[in-house]
Amino acid sequence: MNQISQENIQVGEIANGLPLTIPVYRMMGNGSGPKVYIQANMHGAEVQGNAVIYQLLEQLKQLTLASDITLVPYANPIGCNQKSGEFTLGRFDPITGTNWNRMYHDHSALVSEFVDKHLHDSLDEIKQQFRALLVGQTQTLLDRPAHNINTGQRIALNLQRLAHEADIVLDLHTGPISAKHLYCPEYAKASASYFDIEHVLLIPDEFGGALDEASFCPWWSLQQAFAKRGRDLPVMVEAFTVELGSQERIDLAEAKLDAQSILSYLTHKEVLLNSPYQPANITRYGCMLKDYVAYYAPMGGMVEYTAHLGAHVKAGETIAHILRMERYLSEQPLQPVHIEQDAIAILHFASASVNQGTELYKFFTNYFELN
Amino acid sequence: MNQISQENIQVGEIANGLPLTIPVYRMMGNGSGPKVYIQANMHGAEVQGNAVIYQLLEQLKQLTLASDITLVPYANPIGCNQKSGEFTLGRFDPITGTNWNRMYHDHSALVSEFVDKHLHDSLDEIKQQFRALLVGQTQTLLDRPAHNINTGQRIALNLQRLAHEADIVLDLHTGPISAKHLYCPEYAKASASYFDIEHVLLIPDEFGGALDEASFCPWWSLQQAFAKRGRDLPVMVEAFTVELGSQERIDLAEAKLDAQSILSYLTHKEVLLNSPYQPANITRYGCMLKDYVAYYAPMGGMVEYTAHLGAHVKAGETIAHILRMERYLSEQPLQPVHIEQDAIAILHFASASVNQGTELYKFFTNYFELN
Amino acid sequence: MNQISQENIQVGEIANGLPLTIPVYRMMGNGSGPKVYIQANMHGAEVQGNAVIYQLLEQLKQLTLASDITLVPYANPIGCNQKSGEFTLGRFDPITGTNWNRMYHDHSALVSEFVDKHLHDSLDEIKQQFRALLVGQTQTLLDRPAHNINTGQRIALNLQRLAHEADIVLDLHTGPISAKHLYCPEYAKASASYFDIEHVLLIPDEFGGALDEASFCPWWSLQQAFAKRGRDLPVMVEAFTVELGSQERIDLAEAKLDAQSILSYLTHKEVLLNSPYQPANITRYGCMLKDYVAYYAPMGGMVEYTAHLGAHVKAGETIAHILRMERYLSEQPLQPVHIEQDAIAILHFASASVNQGTELYKFFTNYFELN
Amino acid sequence: MNQISQENIQVGEIANGLPLTIPVYRMMGNGSGPKVYIQANMHGAEVQGNAVIYQLLEQLKQLTLASDITLVPYANPIGCNQKSGEFTLGRFDPITGTNWNRMYHDHSALVSEFVDKHLHDSLDEIKQQFRALLVGQTQTLLDRPAHNINTGQRIALNLQRLAHEADIVLDLHTGPISAKHLYCPEYAKASASYFDIEHVLLIPDEFGGALDEASFCPWWSLQQAFAKRGRDLPVMVEAFTVELGSQERIDLAEAKLDAQSILSYLTHKEVLLNSPYQPANITRYGCMLKDYVAYYAPMGGMVEYTAHLGAHVKAGETIAHILRMERYLSEQPLQPVHIEQDAIAILHFASASVNQGTELYKFFTNYFELN
Structure with missing residues (x-):
């Protein structure tokens, strides 16, 4: 010992x-x-x-x-x-x-x-x-x-x-x-x-x-x-x-x-x-630091995070829904949020309440297999 | 509509x-x-x-x-x-x-x-x-x-x-x-x-x-x-x-x-x-408000909550571990915390860090089936 | 010693x-x-x-x-x-x-x-x-x-x-x-x-x-x-x-x-x-606890506290100005706030920024000399 | 108008x-x-x-x-x-x-x-x-x-x-x-x-x-x-x-x-x-940004700020007392804090409670008259 x-x-x-x-x-x-x-x-x-x-x-x-x-x-x-x-x-x-x-x-x-x-x-x-x-x-x-x-x-x-x-x-x-x-x-x-x-x-x-x-x-x-x-x-x-x-x-x-x-x-x-x-x-995936991108909330609201952490998401996929009950009648109250490029979802914000511009997710982009 | x-x-x-x-x-x-x-x-x-x-x-x-x-x-x-x-x-x-x-x-x-x-x-x-x-x-x-x-x-x-x-x-x-x-x-x-x-x-x-x-x-x-x-x-x-x-x-x-x-x-x-x-x-379980009891952290530390929420725990069962790394050599650093009576675990604290006396859990005690 | x-x-x-x-x-x-x-x-x-x-x-x-x-x-x-x-x-x-x-x-x-x-x-x-x-x-x-x-x-x-x-x-x-x-x-x-x-x-x-x-x-x-x-x-x-x-x-x-x-x-x-x-x-002044009254901000804004602490203010006197620069053109941007009754100003809020309903002051009312 | x-x-x-x-x-x-x-x-x-x-x-x-x-x-x-x-x-x-x-x-x-x-x-x-x-x-x-x-x-x-x-x-x-x-x-x-x-x-x-x-x-x-x-x-x-x-x-x-x-x-x-x-x-006094120095609390405690803001303090002068009542018997509970060089006191911390290392003051040093 x-x-x-x-x-x-x-x-x-x-x-x-x-x-x-x-x-x-x-x-x-x-x-x-x-x-x-x-x-x-x-x-x-x-x-x-x-x-x-x-x-x-x-x-x-x-x-x-x-x-x-x-x-x-x-x-x-x-x-x-x-x-x-x-x-x-x-x-x-x-x-x-x-x-x-x-x-x-x-x-x-x-x-x-x-x-x-x-x-x-x-x-x-x-x-x-x-x-x-x-x-x-x-x-x-x-x-x-x-x-x-x-x-x-x-x-x-x-x-x-x-x-x-x-x-x-x-x-x-x-x-x-x-x-x-x-x-x-x-x-x-x-x-x-x-x-x-x-x-x-x-x-x-x-x-x-x-x-x-x-x-x-x-x-x-x-x-x-x-x-x-x-x-x-x-x-x-x-x-x-x-x-x-x-x-x-x-x-x-x-x-x-x-x-x-x-x-x-x-x-x-x-x-x-x-x-x-x-x-x-x-399998290990690498990503250069410059390709580790933050995705900020494009609007204020309540967030349902739908991207599984560690998941490889494809360009165009929905990564979250933002609920905006202030505008139930005046616009679509449930807004889907899409990712623009292939990515791995690494982390997301700890709270379900976000201001416009709160960091929603961080993604590996341009990632590659490490040997 | x-x-x-x-x-x-x-x-x-x-x-x-x-x-x-x-x-x-x-x-x-x-x-x-x-x-x-x-x-x-x-x-x-x-x-x-x-x-x-x-x-x-x-x-x-x-x-x-x-x-x-x-x-x-x-x-x-x-x-x-x-x-x-x-x-x-x-x-x-x-x-x-x-x-x-x-x-x-x-x-x-x-x-x-x-x-x-x-x-x-x-x-x-x-x-x-x-x-x-x-x-x-x-x-x-x-x-x-x-x-x-x-x-x-x-x-x-x-x-x-x-x-x-x-x-x-x-x-x-x-x-x-x-x-x-x-x-x-x-x-x-x-x-x-x-x-x-x-x-x-x-x-x-x-x-x-x-x-x-x-x-x-x-x-x-x-x-x-x-x-x-x-x-x-x-x-x-x-x-x-x-x-x-x-x-x-x-x-x-x-x-x-x-x-x-x-x-x-x-x-x-x-x-x-x-x-x-x-x-x-x-099956629905009832509990009188006076029997809805708070269980406070008996010591300060980092908490692993082990009671499943909604679980019917028995007197003497471990409901949490409290990790106290300040005392790794001087005492048991991982302290189990026990419940004293049969209970249903309803909620626990949102953080893993507690002071002595932080509300760790709330339990239904003396609960009964509702018809 | x-x-x-x-x-x-x-x-x-x-x-x-x-x-x-x-x-x-x-x-x-x-x-x-x-x-x-x-x-x-x-x-x-x-x-x-x-x-x-x-x-x-x-x-x-x-x-x-x-x-x-x-x-x-x-x-x-x-x-x-x-x-x-x-x-x-x-x-x-x-x-x-x-x-x-x-x-x-x-x-x-x-x-x-x-x-x-x-x-x-x-x-x-x-x-x-x-x-x-x-x-x-x-x-x-x-x-x-x-x-x-x-x-x-x-x-x-x-x-x-x-x-x-x-x-x-x-x-x-x-x-x-x-x-x-x-x-x-x-x-x-x-x-x-x-x-x-x-x-x-x-x-x-x-x-x-x-x-x-x-x-x-x-x-x-x-x-x-x-x-x-x-x-x-x-x-x-x-x-x-x-x-x-x-x-x-x-x-x-x-x-x-x-x-x-x-x-x-x-x-x-x-x-x-x-x-x-x-x-x-x-001279010491007494006040019964029930006559110790809170005065809440009647509107949101930035506050200039004008009642001197310990001062005996008279009914109708200005005790604060509330500045509301959001409304400079649409209403009087500097709103005086008055006390309704004779009082001694005992304390005021620590910040100059108040929501409507923030406790602005506490006053002795119906006060009397203590012998 | x-x-x-x-x-x-x-x-x-x-x-x-x-x-x-x-x-x-x-x-x-x-x-x-x-x-x-x-x-x-x-x-x-x-x-x-x-x-x-x-x-x-x-x-x-x-x-x-x-x-x-x-x-x-x-x-x-x-x-x-x-x-x-x-x-x-x-x-x-x-x-x-x-x-x-x-x-x-x-x-x-x-x-x-x-x-x-x-x-x-x-x-x-x-x-x-x-x-x-x-x-x-x-x-x-x-x-x-x-x-x-x-x-x-x-x-x-x-x-x-x-x-x-x-x-x-x-x-x-x-x-x-x-x-x-x-x-x-x-x-x-x-x-x-x-x-x-x-x-x-x-x-x-x-x-x-x-x-x-x-x-x-x-x-x-x-x-x-x-x-x-x-x-x-x-x-x-x-x-x-x-x-x-x-x-x-x-x-x-x-x-x-x-x-x-x-x-x-x-x-x-x-x-x-x-x-x-x-x-x-x-009279206006100038100071180069590099000479605008922070003075951190040398110990934790409760602070009485004694330097008047805007005052020209001399090297060695007391600028604050730090009260440490935890140690009333074991050391001098009231510690004077001195400035090391001539300076103008520009600002101090907003609270009277400081940790060791809290920014206590900022001073103009090596200051000069501006024409």
Whole structure:
């Protein structure tokens, strides 16, 4: 049985002066494999990742570990506990509106000077030095005077410092009402086949503020900068956002399947020794991020969502009905909404009430089979 | 084809000075049957009643009507449009916290004087005069200086004035995540068998502020007051709160079934002539309101709801798991929650995140078969 | 220098499993005076009471105490930390809408049986036994299975248990934008003159769920029940809600004045020995609770509040302008709003944006000088 | 007396199917002066701009106009009516968190091709053609299929289309609790002296999504692009965000002063003929946008703001006290907060309750006198 240790790190203070803490669980491997960092619940309503971490811990304590693994449930103690009505209002800071998963720091600007200095170093040396730089710079940001750091940044930087220690970073999220899907950097496409997730978004080297990007962008930029200088390196870190399904829902059986999917990927990455976990034999579909399109409500009303999540819908098919009882006599009160192109329905809005322009659905378009 | 007319009544004004209006649809019968009033969506997230009104209109325009029928979707234009995050925050006034369905007026205090005056009048006379009194007094409340009426009262009184015109009042609601159930005044128990709803709450003559109570309490008090004076009258009005299922969900097929259930009841009440609608052959369970018990979360955590809604659970059965990842090492992180007595699970909380003391479930206890 | 001790009591758990705690500060007197309980910030935005408790502690540690004093800042750790936008949304439970200060328990039903039992006991015996009964019954409510107690009740009952230990209970609140005022039970009118508060609401023996009522109603009922049995007792407990001014504002200098006002009252009650605190020489105005009237916005719009808080306005005076720019051309866009009767303006709404029916002001009417 | 016309433009639909409309007021000049566009209340709580528009209309109808003037109060009918508790939650879309004033479109990408085409055209021709391009492209964005446009973009684009018709654009905002200040593009610095506003932020040619930027960035880029091609043009449009003071407050007398300040600027720009309005003789201070610094709460607690808004504070001065009653015994419960450098306090947070990292203040640093 592997030992699990717990540390509670402080990431802020609330108005009555009490500390905001996050529990950090750690298991140690024999040191031969890549280090792993997994967090969940950065967005308050996206709770299922906590159940996946539970199921991962239950499995991991019985496996042989090559790697150190860090697991962080309840990554955002503000979002997690912010109710508005019955639901958890945890997608953005209730004070500023800023999405909690857009506050990480992009360290890519460090690359250029680093490459100058380490152009001829060994791969191991580069990896170790660049990691130390990322961790150190994140710590430096945290060490600034307290009045220079806002609430969300302090949470994000504390998590990012932990994530930069790892070679593999998984940020567990969910959509509103959603099919499972994976945000995967283009360079790591091959790894996507080890997750039991049918829908894979391939994302470019562009920083938008999220943890996966904060984790891989500097390493991807590093690889590109070395390439420009004629040296061919691998991207040494992999980071994914794993979208587990729908928010506001705990399903322990499903969490076990998701844990197994992650263990299958970790087996592939040689984090686990003698591990039985294998990917499922399913067809996986890829979509470039630019082809992941939002479909906004073309009118206000009450929505019946008719596209099954994960369904491959054809151009012209009805994806929703919008009921407008204000106009029962003056126009057709039940308006069908059509999709214009072939697509896979990935997620839809969590409420049945929409303003004109509310994001109704997100679709994979121009999708393709991944091998 | 029956004619449907629309009127938009103004029930308030918002901060930019624009009017708040509610659409009122009316159909006329031949006058031989009891008048009907049906409204929906007093609570903002409880949208399915609008779809039921849509399906009712679609059916009613093809039927032969003995009665005038008034249908009011979007009964609460503030609640309906009040978002907080993705969800509709429409259970209570966002300014005061007052439940929108607790702001109707109890006219029962009018009964005593009325009985003195009309002790020997004919039943028809009594019905007509008492109705006129209720409508008139509601109008009088609305006619007070504007600065005496708060936002919710103005909406409620406008609706109540319409409801008092009717002999049959249906207020369409939903639970959070919920099985269908019916709030039925004890005296109208026999009518419950004409709805296709398995779960029936029998409520006493106590006013709590809701529309069904505001509609039937004065008439029930009237019947009791006459009885005390030795005259035996029927309760001349029936009013129900129909709980259609879960909030934040439009399901047109389900709405059609619910419309048929209501049409079956209206057929029984001779609102419809030559109507084919008959109640389904299902077992119905009754529960006294005092036995309708809330089960609060015994600890804070993330909840997996395991009791199926509508399920008859036995004392000692597990109804939920509460996941507490903060304490993975220090205690059992997955806590089963048990029910203490036999019960039917009627509804559960809409979110998977609960504080200690959040209402987790509501159960029928001491339930019985209704005939 | 008096010793101050701190205890943190747990009053709940939040969704990530962490405890909700409240700090309780205690100072011990020589036992000759009445016990005192003071709490603040039950409503999240009403923060000034914490500053008053700070100033009280600063003074009290230098005074000679006849009594034990318990002081509880941050009485509601949920309300205190519940933001929605920039402001603290802490007047009601964000999930249910229930006002946090309406969840205390009324123990008045215990009176009848108690009087039967203790009709001929000594005053001291009665006081001690009835207090033990109130504390014990509150504890019994807390000791019920956890699933029977909702979030707000658990907080309220924990505080109420502390309050029942005391002879003097002060619950520190604020209005939205408000002049200072005092909720004072009618029987304690004489005590009102020891606070430096110009506006005094005299409240009857009716329980509405608030802490002051929960504290004095049982004792007042006890006095009345004994009186009916021919025995004349004093009401042995005094409890007040002290409205300190406006919410969302900390003013340490003002807090010092308010602390001195409370110390003046405590001096009068012989809580403090050799205390220099004396009430200010100001005119105090009383108003019966039934004459404390809300003035709702007669139309929607943007409000300029023109009545000075604390001002004695005359019938017919303008108390606000409502700007309605939607109708600049079609009607007078700037509407004056008048008061119908002589009144003292006590508080007004916190926002400049109102719906028709939003509570604009609260006024003392039929007010009188208190001696 | 000048004629004022009103048009209501539809900018969306809410969930009950009702249209969202904005009132647009227009006055016609003799055509000799620059066209003017003024809007207010894009952020829901920032209501004072409506009062300024009221006062402007009252003045303008009596003046001689050289220019067409368009005035739009209540620019955001969602934000304006979105309550959460007592306050207006209108800084960001309650569903997405996106700031309503970050959804305008940057047309600067059109500049390069335009300059190629119009390099040798007359100034008038360039102005007319580029304006037509901006208006046309904005309309094209609005004419896309409805499902391509989100709620905030539809509101913003409708306003932006109106703004692009004008040579002078004023967007009336307020801070939370704030001194008056002006966002002024660097090239228009000279114009800042015609407003009666002491604090002027000089902003560079960088687009952040706000209306002032959307209005001037394309014209500024145009000027720069022509300059690169050797042709010296003026920037032909001026656009400002005018910060009127504090949110949630209507003050008609202050609004009249602000209207006069705007009329003084419009007099300078020859919008008004024979106008008596002159700027006040005050010292104005400038600050580069990069030197406008946020000061975040270094700890959680209750805040007393001690820096007077508009005050010139010196390095080391106390700007706030943070009260932490949770720690009365274990540390200094009243923590002074100091500023590190000389600064002008421009605004502070609206609430007295802060988490660690909440934006406490914004300061002008490295400020200078403007001539």
